Amino acid sequence: MDSASTDGLTDLEFVEAPSDLVPGIYEGGLKTWECSIDLAERLSQLVGPDPGRSLRNKRIIEAATSGSISIHLQDYNDLVFRLVxxxxxxxxxxxxxxxxxxxxxxxxxDTDDDADPLPxxxxxxxxxxxxxxxxxxxxxxxxxxxxxxxxxxxGSWETFNLQQTGGKYDIVITSETIYRTDSLPSLLDLMWKACTGVEDSELDKLTQQQLAINSSEEYPGRKESESSLCVVAAKLVYFGVGGGVVEFERAVENGTPSDVRRSRGQVETIWRREEGVKRNVMQIHWN
Incomplete structure (x- = not known):
């Protein structure tokens, strides 16, 4: 497949590049990271023994019409979709x-002897x-x-427009996306909007209410009205990059200076690996 280049590099050059990450150009989507497997295993448990039935009528983003399953996938680079x-x-x-x-x-x-056989x-x-x-x-x-x-x-998380995708999602999942602290505000903003359906036009109405919230306040657990499943898989620490689980939990529960309008939330660890590279799978409960 012919493809457009990204910053002068072709798709194949990105595949063969020695670096897993080029900030602002390529964000590592061509590689299967460990936490993606963790997320898939935990998600299969969360949706139950009959995923086809559990996901019916659901909208999913790896952040519709009746009876359908809508799956929306986002990555920084379009070549990830085409190649992987x-x-x-x-x-x-x-x-x-x-x-x-x-x-x-x-x-x-199939009677063509020259045709490639199916595996x-x-x-x-x-x-x-x-x-x-x-x-x-x-x-x-x-x-x-x-x-x-x-x-x-x-594209970037800031460019994801919920008004064009249908609004609130039932399931929001992401893996290996919290490795840089400076990108957490935009990631959390998208996750929160996708789980609540709140649009930018409504955020201004919530600003004063959010400013009045004491960041040290203890939030209640999952509310009965909370319907979106929000799951994040990540390594405990991303050495040399600056991000990790502790920084992510702090940003969700206490907020950051740039996102005073966003509701805070609770982070519940639903799976943890202690051996080798420490990894967590977390469920986010938005208030």
């Missing part, structure tokens, strides 16, 4: 029962999945049949 996210979603679909009709039809109609539906066996027009068409058809909407948004 979408190919992995197609591969996940191919390895699931949802692709059985495509696989059956392909095996019955077995077995994650323990190495293989390559050829991305053909027929496969893409079947993937899109399957999304429609299961009433799943996928949307991809690239």
């Amino acid at each position: 996210t979408l190919p992995n979603m197609i591969l996940t679909w191919y390895m699931s029962p949802a692709s059985s009709a495509f696989r059956t039809k392909s095996s019955e109609t 077995p539906v077995d994650t323990s066996v190495a293989g390559e999945l050829p991305i053909s027009p027929a496969l893409v068409s079947s993937f899109m058809k399957s999304l429609k049949e299961y009433d799943i909407e996928l949307r991809f948004f690239s």
Whole structure:
């Protein structure tokens, strides 16, 4: 696929670059970080044994119409979606029962000896999945049949506009995004808006109310009216970058000088790894 360059670098040059992070240009999205796996494992427990039923009618952002599942994904770089996210979603679909009709039809109609064979539906066996027009068409058809909407948004967190995406989300998840303290205000602002549905036009009305809140006040636990699930996975400390869990918890619970309008919240650690690289999965309860 031909692609536009980012700051003079092509997609392949970014893939082969020695650095995992170029601040303001590339934010590490081409790599699978440990906490992403932690988040996936914890999320499977949080949504229950029947995720298809649990997520029905839900809007998800890795921060709709009746009966649908809307999944919105955001990353700083669009090349992450083209090279990693979408190919992995197609591969996940191919390895699931949802692709059985495509696989059956392909095996019955494929008479071209030069055509790339489809790999077995077995994650323990190495293989390559050829991305053909027929496969893409079947993937899109399957999304429609299961009433799943996928949307991809690239850019900084400040550019994510909830007025254009439909407002409040039911599930907001993020992983390995708290590594820099100077980016926490914009991240928390997006997470809070996505969980509450509060728009910028409404924030001014809340400013005086928020200024009156004592930052040392103890907040109550999760309210019955709280409906959005907000989960963050991160390393305890990001050495050499400045961020970490302690700084994140402080920003959520006490706020920062630049976000006096945002409601505060509580951070609940729902999973912790103590061995090796220390990692947490946290659930955020907004007040």
